[in-house]
Amino acid sequence: MTQTAVTPPSERAVRAATPGGARAPRRSGRRRIALPYLLLLPALLLELLVHLVPMLMGITMSFKELTQFSIRNWSEAPWSALDNYTVAIDFDAPVGQALLKSFFTTCLFTVVSVGLCWFLGTAAAISLQENFRGRGFLRTLFLVPYALPVYAAVITWAFMFQRDNGLVNHVLHDQLGIGDSPAFWLIGDNSFWALLVVSVWKGWPFAFLTVMAGLQNIPRDMYEAAALDGAGVWKQIRHITLPSLRSVNQVLVLVLFLWTFNDFNTPFVLFGKAAPEAADLISLHIYQSSFQTWNFGTGSAMSVLLLLFLLVVTGVYLLLTTRGRKTSDV
Amino acid sequence: MAVPRSFLWTRRIFLTLLTAFVVLPVYVMVSSSLKPLEDVSGKFAWIPSGLTIRPYFDIWETVPLADYFVNSIVVAGAATVFSVAVAIFAAYAVSRYTFRGKRVFTVTVLSTQMFPGILFLLPLFLIYVNIGNATGFALFGSREGLILTYLTFSLPFSIWMLTGYFDSIPRELDEAAKVDGCGPISALFRVIVPAASPGIIAVAVYAFMTAWGEVLFASVMTNDTTRTLAVGLQGYATQNDVYWNQVMAASLVVSVPVVVGFLLLQRYLVAGLTAGAVK
Numbered sequence: 140m141t142q143t144a145v146t147p148p149s150e151r152a153v154r155a156a157t158p159g160g161a162r163a164p165r166r167s168g169r170r171r172i173a174l175p176y177l178l179l180l181p182a183l184l185l186e187l188l189v190h191l192v193p194m195l196m197g198i199t200m201s202f203k204e205l206t207q208f209s210i211r212n213w214s215e216a217p218w219s220a221l222d223n224y225t226v227a228i229d230f231d232a233p234v235g236q237a238l239l240k241s242f243f244t245t246c247l248f249t250v251v252s253v254g255l256c257w258f259l260g261t262a263a264a265i266s267l268q269e270n271f272r273g274r275g276f277l278r279t280l281f282l283v284p285y286a287l288p289v290y291a292a293v294i295t296w297a298f299m300f301q302r303d304n305g306l307v308n309h310v311l312h313d314q315l316g317i318g319d320s321p322a323f324w325l326i327g328d329n330s331f332w333a334l335l336v337v338s339v340w341k342g343w344p345f346a347f348l349t350v351m352a353g354l355q356n357i358p359r360d361m362y363e364a365a366a367l368d369g370a371g372v373w374k375q376i377r378h379i380t381l382p383s384l385r386s387v388n389q390v391l392v393l394v395l396f397l398w399t400f401n402d403f404n405t406p407f408v409l410f411g412k413a414a415p416e417a418a419d420l421i422s423l424h425i426y427q428s429s430f431q432t433w434n435f436g437t438g439s440a441m442s443v444l445l446l447l448f449l450l451v452v453t454g455v456y457l458l459l460t461t462r463g464r465k466t467s468d469v
Numbered sequence: 470m471a472v473p474r475s476f477l478w479t480r481r482i483f484l485t486l487l488t489a490f491v492v493l494p495v496y497v498m499v500s501s502s503l504k505p506l507e508d509v510s511g512k513f514a515w516i517p518s519g520l521t522i523r524p525y526f527d528i529w530e531t532v533p534l535a536d537y538f539v540n541s542i543v544v545a546g547a548a549t550v551f552s553v554a555v556a557i558f559a560a561y562a563v564s565r566y567t568f569r570g571k572r573v574f575t576v577t578v579l580s581t582q583m584f585p586g587i588l589f590l591l592p593l594f595l596i597y598v599n600i601g602n603a604t605g606f607a608l609f610g611s612r613e614g615l616i617l618t619y620l621t622f623s624l625p626f627s628i629w630m631l632t633g634y635f636d637s638i639p640r641e642l643d644e645a646a647k648v649d650g651c652g653p654i655s656a657l658f659r660v661i662v663p664a665a666s667p668g669i670i671a672v673a674v675y676a677f678m679t680a681w682g683e684v685l686f687a688s689v690m691t692n693d694t695t696r697t698l699a700v701g702l703q704g705y706a707t708q709n710d711v712y713w714n715q716v717m718a719a720s721l722v723v724s725v726p727v728v729v730g731f732l733l734l735q736r737y738l739v740a741g742l743t744a745g746a747v748k
Contacts, residue, residue: 174653178562179574181555182624189621190581193589193596200592213595263487266480269472277484279732284491286731288682290699291720295494298501298713306497309513340490352739372476394582401585404684425587426685435591442588449583 194446201439210435223440234428238441240416241424245400248335248420253395255339257388260346265376268354278351285344293408296337300324300409325410330418338405342398346391353387354380389460393453400449421445502718509713524718528705531715536694537701538723544612544697545680548619552676553669556624560631561657565643575632578625586685593618594689610692618686623676630675630741634668635661671741674734681727698723 200213201223209216229235263281267274284292299306301324308321324333357380365375403422406414413427414420425445429438501509502524504517528534562568563575597608608614638661646656662669687699702723705716731738 172568175562175566175568175571178558182559182578182628183574185555185617185621185624186578186581188596189593189618190584190589191577193592194584196592196595197588210591210595259487262483266484277488279735280488281491282732282735283495283728286678286728286735287724288678288699288727290682290684290702291498291724292494294702294716294720295498298716299494299497304510304513304713306493306513313512340494348739355739372472397583401583403586404682407684407688422585422587425585426590429587429591439588439591442585445585446583446588449585453583 197439198443200436201443203436205434205436205439207433210433219436223436224444226437227440227444234437237419237428238424241419241421244331244417244419245421248331248338248418249396249399252335252338252342252399253392255335256343256346256395257392259339259343260348261350261384263343263347264350264354265380267351268380281347282344284341285348289341289404290408292341293337293405296333296340297325297409300333326415328417330410330415334406334409334414334418334420337409338399338402341405342395346395349387349391350384353384357383393456397449397453498717498721501714502721504714506712506714509717510710524712524714525722527712528715528719528722531712532701532704534698534701534719534722537696537698540612540691540695541681541697541699541723544615544619545677547612547616548623548680549673549676551616552620552623552627553673555620556627556631556672557657557662557669559628560635561661563628563632564635565640565653575629578628582625590685590689597690609690610695612695615686615690615695615697618690619680619683620676622683623672623679627672627676630672631665631668634665634741638664667737668741670734670737674731674738678727678731
């Protein structure tokens with residue numbers, strides 16, 4: 140039953156894939172070639188439905204004049220050419236100004252957060268490379284922040300950053316005597332640091348996990364050879380461990396960058412629907428400005444600009460890091 | 470090997486500080502969940518003045534936590550099962566066959582990881598509403614819609630990781646199965662899947678955690694009856710007061726299943742990463 144239902148599109152795919160059919164002198168012919176496409180079909184359909192088609196719609200919407208009334212019939216909404224984009228990047232007007240500020244905040248935040256996550260993860264993985272008492276316990280413990288659901292972890296941090304009944308002010312103000320009065324952490328300029336702490340706490344275990352996996356691929360005899368040559372631990376880390384991790388780090392930093400730059404959950408749970416200006420990360424900014432003003436056209440234009448930026452950064456990054464490497468192991 | 474004292478001390482201090490950083494919120498979560506409301510509303514205290522387990526009973530009354538729990542389990546569980554199944558087929562195709570469009574497929578699927586969720590939140594919402602209007606099958610606001618959404622979130626990474634894992638399984642095993650009369654699909658299930666079970670477990674853990682922790686789509690695409698824990702937990706903040714002890718108790722309760730499951734299975738995740746993501 141299902142077989143016959145699935146066959147026609149796959150046959151079409153095969154014909155498209157092998158023009159003229161002459162190029163496929165394979166042993167059992169069509170069935171063999173159709174099989175990989177059949178296997179991919181579910182993944183392809185799902186990606187189309189949930190990612191690709193919505194993305195194309197989002198791009199189309201960025202060229203439309205959308206309001207809360209025209210959104211239901213979005214395809215018939217009036218065409219607005221580049222109006223949404225000019226609004227988004229008019230940096231003299233409030234909308235563009237806020238977007239630009241949020242963009243710079245996000246850039247700074249991402250660089251610092253990714254850097255700290257990478258450093259903590261790498262240092263922890265190297266620290267736990269040799270066997271000692273308590274190693275297994277620490278290894279498990281360090282993965283707890285990664286395993287905790289985002290909302291549970293971030294809500295706990297939100298509690299710790301409360302001005303009057305939080306742990307942070309209790310320690311800083313009451314116990315260490317810093318500042319004249321307890322500071323606000325979830326509003327005002329301090330919110331940037333609060334968000335950073337939470338982001339690093341939640342994010343570094345992924346770096347730890349990845350680097351730990353990477354360390355397992357370094358042959359032990361490289362260290363033994365280095366030790367015979369008289370290289371101490373610090374030298375071994377500098378000349379064997381870190382260089383061997385290069386390809387792991389290339390993937391790791393890119394993934395951390397994309398996750399942190401697009402992060403919505405952390406600020407959303409920490410601050411609620413609107414983040415303070417100092418911690419106004421771009422995803423939440425776009426969400427908030429779309430849903431509060433119901434101007435989905437401009438919101439879509441902002442999202443498209445964000446996507447273009449990420450594409451360019453990723454492209455340049457991949458070019459720079461894979462240059463000179465012949466392997467195509469992505 | 471002689472390890473210098475400087476390294477040992479640096480390591481000791483670093484690991485101590487890091488442990489404190491990791492444990493602090495966990496301590497706050499546990500200790501505050503055992504405090505009476507007057508206690509969590511006042512100044513923070515390292516040692517609770519009076520212990521109570523009342524919050525653990527109250528959390529089920531203040532908000533319908535049990536319903537949210539069921540929703541989260543159904544959604545995350547179903548998303549995991551489907552996502553893993555779809556990823557196994559796709560990874561098998563990518564790992565074992567050469568075909569036209571293979572590279573386009575892998576690059577496209579992987580690059581969806583890059584999309585800002587905000588770009589397709591509203592379009593997806595409209596698609597679901599339109600499908601619902603056209604077919605009468607309500608995707609928006611239903612568990613099915615959320616399952617469908619979530620199962621694609623972990624898909625790119627799962628396919629990528631499983632492909633690497635399948636690649637590390639010697640092709641001689643498939644060949645041997647074929648000599649014994651297995652077709653490609655039965656070779657997949659009799660040889661590859663058992664041999665790759667650590668990788669499959671790793672991917673399943675990842676898929677479950679992704680779905681269990683997602684906030685953005687859960688807060689837009691659910692209604693009163695399909696709300697998941699991600700949204701439900703915000704219910705403890707009323708206009709006048711935040712029941713912080715209950716918030717902490719509820720956070721702990723919703724975290725325990727996924728943290729325990731993860732910690733039990735984490736060695737598979739390291740193994741899966743070694744074979745898949747890290748080559």
